[in-house]
Amino acid sequence: MPVAPIVLPPLPRLPMAVPRSGVSTDARRALRQLLGDVDRALTTAFRDGADATALAHRRSESVQRIVVHVWTACLGDVSDAALFAVGGFGRGLLFPHSDVDLLALVGPSEPARLRALEQCFATLWDIGLKVGHAVRDLVQCRALAEQDASVFTSLLDARRLVGDPSMEKGLRSITSDPTLWPPAAYLAVRLAERDARHARYNDTAYNLEPNLKDGPGGLRTLDALRWLGKRLAHADDFDDMVAEGLLDPAEKATLEQAEATLRRYRFALHLEAGRAEERLLFDYQRALAERLGFRDEHEKNLGVEQFMQGYYRAASQVERLGVQIAERFEEMLEPPTAPQPVGEDFVRHGKRLAVRDPDLFMRRPAALVEAFIARLGEPGITGFSAETMRRMHQASAVFDQALADDPEVLAAFLRLLKLGAPAVDALWRMNRHGLLAAILPAFGKVFGRMQYDLFHVYTVDEHTMRVLRNVARFADPAAASTFPIACEIWPTLPKPELLLLAALFHDIAKGRGGDHSVLGEEEAIAFGRRLGMPEEDTQLVAWLVRWHLLMSTTAQRQDITDPDVVQRFAEAVDNTERLDLLYLLTIADIIGTSPKLWNGWKDRLLADLHTSTRYALRSEEELPPDAGVRVQHCKEQALAVLEAQGYMADACARVWRAFPEQSFLRHHPEQIAWQTAAILDAKGATPLVAVHPHSVRGATELFVYTPDRDGLFAAVAIMLDRLHLSVMEARILSSSTGMALDTFLLLESDSQQPASTERAEELKQRLHRALSQPGHVHQPSRRSMSRHLKHFQATPKIAFSTTGGRTRLALVCSDRPGLLAAVAQVMFESGVRVHDARIATFGERVEDFFLITDRHDAPLGHVQQDRLLRALLDQLSTAKRA
The missing domain is CATH 1.20.120.330 (Nucleotidyltransferases  domain 2)
Structure with missing residues (x-):
């Protein structure tokens, strides 16, 4: 872009000063005006399309004129002293608010000269320059440069502005000294x-x-x-x-x-x-x-x-x-080494791979991929030789996207993928060299592609590389303690290259304006056919791309303890091969989106869905066991745990007689055993608050057993918010004797990890005190919204539906501190009871689902739905304005 003509104002005529008399008040005012005029002219030129580099050079030139003028006014024509620009100023670049870094190089210290230097730098600050300065002699410069490479580096950029020319020669003697930071040490x-x-x-x-x-x-x-x-x-x-x-x-x-x-x-x-x-x-x-x-x-x-x-x-x-x-x-x-052959086309020089024939890549483009395959087979190789990298880039530039249709290149790419987990390192390096985008032009379109939200913390291409690396972790036995099911599945995959392809394509259509899963499915089918894969393999990859979000959304937005939910998911997945691949892809995708998204609760959630779906897929004709069988099975397992702890069967049975059937259908046997033990140990005392820091569900579990009352859910939610604990799930049940059986799965809001033993005890004590005062009305605490969240506030979406005799409320909105507590309070004030809650947060976006009724346990009518809708929107809009 051509540089717009810029006319900088000339230096004003300044009264001649007696040497070292300094800059008068009028002169300072004139210089301050000059600096302002320059900056305004540069701002206008940038707005009109001028090149930023040219403008930064021009500002440096202008500031240099001012600095030289002030130096001369304060010090005059002195010997044994010179002023150098360093940093960006030394390179001749100053952006609108860049520091002006200066080095005053002086001879023997003289009090008068030091006072003049102080006056010089103070004047520069006074006229509006942000000056960073140092005053040193050559001996000090050398000593500091010997000790600190950053000081040595700053001297490389030093540029004399004014003063004794001989000082520059002394400075260059430091930077040219071969004993100071020799090449290997400096690198x-x-x-x-x-x-x-x-x-x-x-x-x-x-x-x-x-x-x-x-x-x-x-x-x-x-x-x-x-x-x-x-x-x-x-x-x-x-x-x-x-x-x-x-x-x-x-x-x-x-x-x-x-x-x-x-x-x-x-x-x-x-x-x-x-x-x-x-x-x-x-x-x-x-x-x-x-x-x-x-x-x-x-x-x-x-x-x-x-x-x-x-x-x-x-x-x-x-x-x-x-x-x-x-x-x-x-x-x-590096010292030269004798070449060692690596196959027919490559040699290694120490730790670097090189081509035998300099024209190999131009003569046979498939060798571009084969070079990365060869590298995988050579232990100790750290990279390609400089000449090989250069020829690789030249060939990639010449062939460009023609590589995407070259049968030999595609055949080599498929051979690479069939190596399984080791191929991931090669794909990552191919991406760094720009080769992956040439073979997959659609991948080049998402190079640097970001999404303006707090959920996706990487660009699409970087996210994809991280997903691939996560997939490769499943092949490492050392990861079995972190990903036990995934590491168990990996060796059973007949064609791991299909999972690698699904990972490559799952987000490849982001930013096109349509459903990226559908568009990505089309891309996967087209590429699979170009690769010459069997049609069933191509369709499997395409299915994974199309439904790569299915398992995550099912687990986080639906109740996977409901057999109907699992059955619908199993019908969508259809077979165990798809299920296993989707499970691996889902885990890799979540962790690759943001490391903060993965936690023990999600790990357990997906593992439970995987296990229950495998059970459902054992036979197409097999139906889920009926509720009675499942309740009995849960009781038997829970009783075995309790009896092992010394509890009597008849005592447990008495407690369970008051439990609703949903307790045994929706909780793990370990949870039932823990709740039952807590009730028996309390010997009738209420309110009972039990906290399990690390429950079987991968989160901190809170169990509240107390006489049921309206507003109980809101009171608990408000206390959890005050303690900075996030609710992942809430299950609100009532016993036949009028007792609340409320279960909450919690994570620390900041770390998204289960609470420590100390925090669990704090929660237990504070919630017990709060629930012991049923007449006291607690209000949600008000906390300011983070700077990040303020930029991502969207219009809330609320929808109602009816299911199983209850109203299902879906709330999609922007996150903010205390959201659940505020929503719970609105529901209480609107005469609404909460029976179940599933809380999901994706960056700044919240997707919460509640099962609710009126205070007679009936579904909400249209009038009450409308009243609740208005109250929620009013609460959320008030929070947004705050």
Whole structure:
């Protein structure tokens, strides 16, 4: 984009000062006005489409004029002192609110000179520059550079602005000293710094609020490549690195294009935030997208999503090439080794794989995939040689998406997939080299594709890679303690490549405007046929893609203790092969969406659904056992547990006579045994509050046994909210003697883990005190909404239906602190009883389902439904305004 003409105001005429007299008040005012005029001119030029890099250079030039003027006014023409720009200023780049980093290099300390320097820096601050400065002599500079590689690195960028030219020669003697941070040591420390920096940002370029400067693939990565080029290859810029063979022209163009995008975003972010903000916070993303001209295409391709995709693509390209170039620097420093043959087409040089024939990839494109297969078979290989990577990228660029229709390439790709779990590492590396998108053009479309919500914390391509890695974990026996059922299933899979393909395609159609599962199914069928797979295999992969959300939604939104729910799910799955594959894909998908989503409760939930569905699929003709059989079976197992603990059968039977049948149909025998023991141990004392920190359901279980009353559910929900405990499930039952038999499955709100023993005891004591005062009305606590949630508040959706003599209420809305407590209070005040609740949260989106009745245990009529609807909407809208 051409740079818009920019006319910067000239320096004002300043009164001639007596040397070292400083800058007068009038002169400071004039310089402050000048700086403001420059920044306003640059802002206007950026708004009119000027290039951000050119504007950052222009601002650096303008600030340099001001800094030099102030230095001269304060110090005059001195010897043994010079002022250097360092950091971004040293590289000639200043964004709207960047720090102005300066190094004053001085000779022997003189009090008058130090006072003049203090006056100089104070003046620069006074006129509006955010100055970071250091005052050192050459001995101090050398000592600090010896100790700290970051100081040494800052000197690489140092640029003299004004002062004694001989000081520059002294500074260069430090950076050119071969004994100071020699190449191998400098490379090691830079890579260690990179790894530590990336770890602070979750080791991925795909955070929802990424850091443009210091995050993986950010501008700091590009700076680091230039620093390495200077120190290791005497290459000052990317052009020099091309001449040295460290970059090819196409890679240089990619880096420069990505850098231009990142700089454009950074310039806009500084303007939007009004300060030196480097994080693309939710607070700014929508405004930045609009400022930079991105518009909503449809509800599944928002302007803000397009804007963020631009960032993610640029950052991931920088990150990928940054890793590869660092490997080239490592290779450059490695001693030469004799080549060892690897099959017919490859050789290894130490830890790196190389091609025998430099023209192999151009002559036979299938070798692009075979190179990754060969790498898997060679232990100790850490990468490809620099020349091989270059030729790989050149061939990929030449053939591009023609690879997607090359039968030999597709045959090699299928051979790779058939390796099973080891293929995942190769797929991950192929993605880093851009080869996967060439073979799967649809995958290239979701490269850098984000979804503007708090549920999906990675872009689609990164999420897919993580799902594949999770799948590969199931092949590792060491993971059996974490995923016992999954690790048991994996060795039984006749064709694990089908699961890998389903993982590759399950989200491949995101952002197209339709149902991504349906569109992804079509893509999977087309690709399976291009691969030449048997039609039944293609259809199985397509089915998994189409229904990859089925198991998760069934488990979290429906009551899987209901045989009818399980039977419907079993009919949809149809056979155990599909069930096993879907189970593995579901677990991998949940963990790959966000590590925080997986917990013991979901693990147990999916395991229970898998087990009950396998039972239902044993025979097509077999019907679920009737309620009486299931109740008796539960009682027998629970009694065995209780008798082993020393409880008498007749005492247990007396307790159970008051239990409703639903207790035995909807609870595990272990839960029934635990509840029964608690009741017997209480010897009639109420309210009874029992807490099991780690129940059989994978969560903390709360059992409340007390005389039933309206508002009990609300009182419990309010107390749980005050204790920052999230409700996963609630089952509200009543005994024939008028006692509440309420069960809640809980997780800590922050960690989504079961409560500790100490927290469980705190819950027990505080809830017991609250329930001991039945006349006291507790109100939900009011807590402010997090900054993140404020940006994702959508219109609530509420729907009613009737099932089994009760009203089913479906609530879909944006999450906020205290939501369940507030909803429970509204239901109580509306004369509604809660009998069952299933709570599901997906990022900022809540999907809660309640079984409710009026206070006569009858379904809600239309009038009461309407009254409840209005009350809930009023409560939710009030919370949104707050």
